[in-house]
Amino acid sequence: MDYGIAIPSYVDAWKEVKAAEEAGFTHAWFFDSQLIYSDVWATMALAAHNTEKIKLGTLVAIPSNRIVSVTAAAAATINKIAPGRVIVGLGTGYTGRNTMGLPALKMDDFANYARQLKGLLVGDDVLINEGSRERWIRLIHTKKNSGREEFFNIEDPIPVMLAANGPKGHKIVGEVSDGWITTSRSSNVPQGLPRIAKSAEASGNSFDRFGGDSWKPYVTVLTSSCLLRPGETFTSPRVIESIGPALVPGVHAMWESSFGPGSNLGMSNSDIANSYNEYINQYSENKSQNLNQDRRYLDVHEGHYVYLKEGEEQFVSGDLIARTLSGNPQQVNEKLDKLESIGVDNVALSVVGKKSALDLIKDFGRQIIQERG
Secondary structure, eight states, X not given: OEEEEEXXXXXXXXXXXXXXXXXXXXXXXXXXXXXXXXXXXXXXXXXXXXXXXXXXXXXXXXXXXXXXXXXXXXXXXXXXXXXXXXXXXXXXXXXXXXXXXXXXXXXXXHHHHHHHHHHHTTTOOEEEEETXXXXXXXXXXXXXHHSOOSSOOOSSOXXXXXXXXXXXXXXXXXXXXXXXXXXXXXXXXXXXXXXXXXXXXXXXXXXXXXXXXXXXXXXXXXXXXXXXXXXXXXXXXXXXXXXXXXXXXXXXXXXXXXXXXXXXXXXXXXXXXXXXXXXXXXXXXXXXXXXXXXXXXXXXXTTTTTOOOTTGGGGOOHHHHHTSSOBSHHHHHHHHHHHHHTTOOEEEEEOOSHHHHHHHHHHHIIIIIHHHO
């Protein structure tokens, strides 16, 4: 089992990444949402410069927000700083699009972008479209294409992992990706792996190159964790403060499904969505007398994976926290064993707030990673 942190991109995030590396974590994953966080590639570059061995990946970059040549250049540039440590995770867009009032990217466009990106990152010529125009592009100043080495590194392979669920998403993962990113919802992995394997075998896309096994991909699961201290329960203030900001985005997604542009997380609950709609309307009214109903989604995503807005703690229950990778060390180890048994290779733990992040890194590193060997 590999262990990662998943962190909102901000300039000083490299400090938490360095602490994670020292604590035994193998991966650091960076959120990409351009209206909420710092630029993901700039953040990763700083982390690459300040670390030595931890792998660095986007979780996840949004294709519609950068043309494919820009994403390829960014990844290949950071691969110069951290050779062989860069992973590009791609997704159809949650807050990266919802904060612009837009729904998730269409799956066909998502798959096409992933194919183009993979081609560029191995030095191929790739056909792109802009309106009615079709043009061939390549990363020109690479060792393969021009003998130059000062700009990009594509000699050390850069895997492209996809975050996608549902029958069509699983089919695309099997056909195109180098690995699969999903969430810790109980049914995701058992339902997805057989579909992905069937698609991978049919298309001849072996996952052996990047930690998978033939038609079974390397699986990264985004989850949350808090190691309980003596006397604490799932509803203790420190626990809610440290993990709550990573759980409320699920409620944001439910609101989006009912009242916003729409998320693609497959999370819908009309009762919770209605309750959150009442909450966010009151929150926005208290914040400003100008209600701007057509911009409500902007207030919804304030604090996303960073902090709880005033009053949001009502949506964080002990039962919800209990479903995460939280508990005492024995409970957490049992949950990890279960994840490993169903095919999970990497747990990406959401870390929020500098102090909470460092506490989790220290506690999980000492009590879980070191003990599990």
